[in-house]
Amino acid sequence: MRILIVEDDAQLARGVASLLRAAGHAVDHVAYGEEALSVAATEPYSLVILDVGLPDIDGFDVLARMRARGDQVQVLMLTARDGLDDRVRGLDLGADDYLRKPFEVEELEARVRALGRRRGGSEAAPEMRIGTMTINRSTGRVEVGERLVELRRREWAVLEALAARAGQIVSRETLQAEVFGFDDPVGSNALEVNVTRLRSKLAPDGPAIRTVRGVGYMLDRP
Numbered sequence: 001m002r003i004l005i006v007e008d009d010a011q012l013a014r015g016v017a018s019l020l021r022a023a024g025h026a027v028d029h030v031a032y033g034e035e036a037l038s039v040a041a042t043e044p045y046s047l048v049i050l051d052v053g054l055p056d057i058d059g060f061d062v063l064a065r066m067r068a069r070g071d072q073v074q075v076l077m078l079t080a081r082d083g084l085d086d087r088v089r090g091l092d093l094g095a096d097d098y099l100r101k102p103f104e105v106e107e108l109e110a111r112v113r114a115l116g117r118r119r120g121g122s123e124a125a126p127e128m129r130i131g132t133m134t135i136n137r138s139t140g141r142v143e144v145g146e147r148l149v150e151l152r153r154r155e156w157a158v159l160e161a162l163a164a165r166a167g168q169i170v171s172r173e174t175l176q177a178e179v180f181g182f183d184d185p186v187g188s189n190a191l192e193v194n195v196t197r198l199r200s201k202l203a204p205d206g207p208a209i210r211t212v213r214g215v216g217y218m219l220d221r222p
């Protein structure tokens with residue numbers, strides 16, 4: 001998933017970002033509410049982790065304005081320890097979940113995984129099957145037939161983005177935006193490199209990734 005962290009505590013944000021990156025997500029971080037509104041308007045985030053206490057406008061304002069303009073991105077709010085009212089208010093405004101500070105990183109990871117499954121529209125079934133390939137979005141396990149396929153995190157992100165739209169062409173721009181964050185050191189051919197590696201790992205018995213010249217890529221749905 002491409003995830004936006006909105007949090008002015010730089011140390012906390014760095015910790016959460018590195019954890020989520022290690023789990024295979026592309027992560028961006030901003031410290032201000034207005035900045036969050038502006039990047040969320042242009043980037044295809046799957047999830048926004050939104051702190052209530054921000055230096056300019058608070059997290060509730062950010063959430064309310066996102067929902068008011070029709071942005072249905074999933075939002076996980078970070079609330080103060082005793083803020084029962086905060087939690088209720090956040091959920092009323094359309095937050096998908098909340099986490100009280102301070103939290104254990106394992107709990108954050110679990111919430112993010114659960115939201116990812118919900119986004120896939122199949123909360124009970126994190127598994128996707130495409131031909132001979134099985135992708136488990138909660139464990140990150142990919143199998144082709146009986147063979148376990150070991151993927152690096154970018155390869156995983158590319159596969160997840162293509163698999164969610166198997167049988168459809170996904171443009172380079174869409175893939176690029178979903179797979180890489182702003183701060184990722186990305187060469188101009190990083191996407192191709194990842195697709196090529198992924199292709200060779202899925203071959204010969206897994207689904208093929210077709211190049212649609214000048215447009216993007218498509219994962220075959222047999």
Ligand code: CA
Nearest residue numbers: 008051053054
């Ligand atoms: Ca804060």
